[in-house]
Amino acid sequence: MKKVLKLNSISPKADHIFAEGYEYSDKAVNPEGIILRSFAMQDYAVGDNLLGIARAGAGVNNIPVPAMTQKGIVVFNTPGANANAVKELVICALLLASRKIVGGINWVQSLQGQTDVAKLVEKGKNQFVGGEIYEKTLGVLGLGAIGAKVANAASALGMNVLGNDPFLSVENAWMLSRKIKNSKNRDELISNSDYITIHIPLMPDTKNMINKDTIAKMKDGVVIINCSRGELVNNDDIIEAVKSGKVSRYVTDFPCEQILGIDNIIAIPHLGASTPEAEDNCAVMAAEQLADYLENGNIVNSVNFPTVAAPRTAPHRITIAHKNIPNVIATATKQLGDNGININNMVSASRGEIAYMIIDTDTEISSAVIDNLKSNSDIIRIRVI
Numbered sequence: 140m141k142k143v144l145k146l147n148s149i150s151p152k153a154d155h156i157f158a159e160g161y162e163y164s165d166k167a168v169n170p171e172g173i174i175l176r177s178f179a180m181q182d183y184a185v186g187d188n189l190l191g192i193a194r195a196g197a198g199v200n201n202i203p204v205p206a207m208t209q210k211g212i213v214v215f216n217t218p219g220a221n222a223n224a225v226k227e228l229v230i231c232a233l234l235l236a237s238r239k240i241v242g243g244i245n246w247v248q249s250l251q252g253q254t255d256v257a258k259l260v261e262k263g264k265n266q267f268v269g270g271e272i273y274e275k276t277l278g279v280l281g282l283g284a285i286g287a288k289v290a291n292a293a294s295a296l297g298m299n300v301l302g303n304d305p306f307l308s309v310e311n312a313w314m315l316s317r318k319i320k321n322s323k324n325r326d327e328l329i330s331n332s333d334y335i336t337i338h339i340p341l342m343p344d345t346k347n348m349i350n351k352d353t354i355a356k357m358k359d360g361v362v363i364i365n366c367s368r369g370e371l372v373n374n375d376d377i378i379e380a381v382k383s384g385k386v387s388r389y390v391t392d393f394p395c396e397q398i399l400g401i402d403n404i405i406a407i408p409h410l411g412a413s414t415p416e417a418e419d420n421c422a423v424m425a426a427e428q429l430a431d432y433l434e435n436g437n438i439v440n441s442v443n444f445p446t447v448a449a450p451r452t453a454p455h456r457i458t459i460a461h462k463n464i465p466n467v468i469a470t471a472t473k474q475l476g477d478n479g480i481n482i483n484n485m486v487s488a489s490r491g492e493i494a495y496m497i498i499d500t501d502t503e504i505s506s507a508v509i510d511n512l513k514s515n516s517d518i519i520r521i522r523v524i
Contacts, residue, residue, distance in 0.1 A: 141433055142170040142188075146178035149195060150415075150422035156430050172429045176421075177201055190522070191215065191432045193425035196412060198368065199442050200341065208443045208493060211460045211520030213432060215441050217424040219284030224417035226288040228392065228410060229336055229366050233277070233293070235405055236334070236362045236388035238269035273297040278332030280325065281367070282307050286338035287314045294318045303328045326356055334362045341368035351376040360387040366411050369393030378404070436497050436524050444495055445488035453483035453499040459512070460520040463494040467517050475500070478508050493519075 143157055144167040153174070157163035169186040174193045179201045192202060193215040207214050235241055246263065250256050275298055279290045282304035294300045294316050302315070303322040322328035329335055335357070339345050349363065350373040363386055365372050372389075374397045380386040381403050391398070394406035412421070424440075431437045436458035437448035444460070461467045468487060475482060480500050487496035504523060512521055 141172070142167040143172040143174060143429065143433075144170040146173055146175035146180075146183075147195075149174055149176070149426075150419045152419040153422040153426035156423070156426040161430075172433055174422075174425055174429060175201075185210070185212070191429050193217075193429035195418070195421035195425040196221065198341070200368075204443050209519075213438055213441050213444045215425060215428045215432070215439075217421045217428075218440060220420040220424045221412035221414075221417035222284040222288050224414040225285045225366055225411040226292055228407070229285075229289045229364060230292055230296070232336075232364045232366065232390040232392075232405070232407070233272050233334060233362075236364065236390050237272055239267040240269075241405055243267035272334070274299065275333040276301060276331060278303070278322070278328040278335045279319075279338065280304075280328065280335065281338035281340075282311055282315065283338060284311065285367075286336075287311045289336055289338065290319050291316045298334075301328050301332060325353075329353060329361075330356050330358070332361065333358060334364065336364040337367045337371055339367060339371060341370055346370050347373040347376075349373065349377065351379070354380045354385060357385070359385060362386070362388045362390070364390045366392040366407075369395060374398055434524070436522060438495060443490070444493055445490035447486055447488045447495045447497055449484065449486045449497050449499070451499060453501050455500045455503050456524045457498050457500070457504055457509075458522045458524065459496050459498070459518055461494050461496075461515075462517045462519065463489040463492050464517060467494070467515070468496060470515060471496075471512060471518070472498075474508065474511055475504070478505070480504055480508070 140160060140162055142162045145165040169188045171188050171190045174195065176195050181203050189212055191213040192207065194202060195217060197216050197218050199214060199216050202214055204214050250259055253259060277293045277298045277300050279286050279300060279302045282290060282302045290300045290302050300319045301322045302319050303325055348371050354376060369391060377386065377389050378398065378401060381389050381401060388403050388405065390405040392407045392409050392411045394408060398404050398406060428439055436456060438444050439446055439448055459471060472482060480502050482498055483501050484499040485496060487494060509521060509523060512518060
């Protein structure tokens with residue numbers, strides 16, 4: 140029986156995936172799989188049995204991915220599972236930034252206990268006048284699962300939409316409305332947009348990508364929306380830009396103490412994926428990917444291993460994670476052949492310094508052959524499935 144440990148509360152929609160042949164609980168000891176949401180694993184000790192970690196969400200900043208990679212542990216995420224929820228929050232942010240809705244609501248609440256509230260509202264509402272988003276230009280930085288949905292939704296609302304993504308996938312390109320215009324580069328997009336929304340992953344080269352230099356290239360009075368990661372925006376620079384009026388509004392789903400209490404910064408309490416539908420989608424997707432890996436060795440949507448998946452074509456299967464260097468595949472297949480083991484099917488791929496192969500064989504592979512393969516120091520992990 141395989142063990143899967145829950146390090147966070149996970150939607151019960153995933154329960155049926157681990158219903159048979161699994162111990163699936165928050166008390167599983169020495170598990171083969173871990174499923175989590177926000178649990179911080181940086182100081183979490185993992186056992187030798189652990190094969191895979193599935194994050195029910197897109198970001199994996201709470202998981203020490205390089206350390207897991209060295210141990211041959213596959214880390215999965217769920218790109219696109221919460222895309223609709225985040226898209227809807229971004230559209231909400233566009234309206235909140237344009238119409239002074241937050242300030243207006245707070246002001247109305249302050250009228251409690253006064254007489255003739257309706258008259259006071261009519262007299263005071265002019266201070267909350269705001270503009271419309273119709274026919275304004277929205278720049279979408281990053282056209283992945285979320286960015287593409289945002290671009291299409293904004294276009295449907297009558298906005299002129301510019302997009303930029305040097306790594307745009309064919310799948311997401313097909314998703315985009317023909318009305319979306321491609322910007323040649325990031326600078327062209329930010330200099331021509333009334334609103335800018337960020338949908339780029341946080342990496343060393345994207346940290347603080349919105350800073351005083353990039354803000355200087357933007358239109359005066361631009362609105363910036365950040366529902367991706369807080370660290371993509373330099374807080375000191377955005378505060379200065381908001382106070383000067385260069386940025387008319389900054390809306391972020393990642394509050395921190397530094398930006399609280401500043402006029403024209405709207406801080407949302409990280410609600411991007413906080414819908415029952417998104418949590419269900421993420422849980423099911425994470426569970427299905429983890430189960431497929433534990434049962435079949437297939438890898439889909441990993442952040443540290445290549446995508447390698449194949450239907451079973453023979454009774455026996457082994458998977459080999461190894462260093463991405465010459466002759467590892469040739470050496471492994473020769474060892475199998477020398478022991479009279481016929482390879483029915485083999486698929487392999489690499490990602491950076493890691494490579495992975497799935498081999499289906501017509502005959503059973505003995506423990507002696509497996510031990511011989513394991514003696515190769517370039518092989519990180521072997522599984523017989």
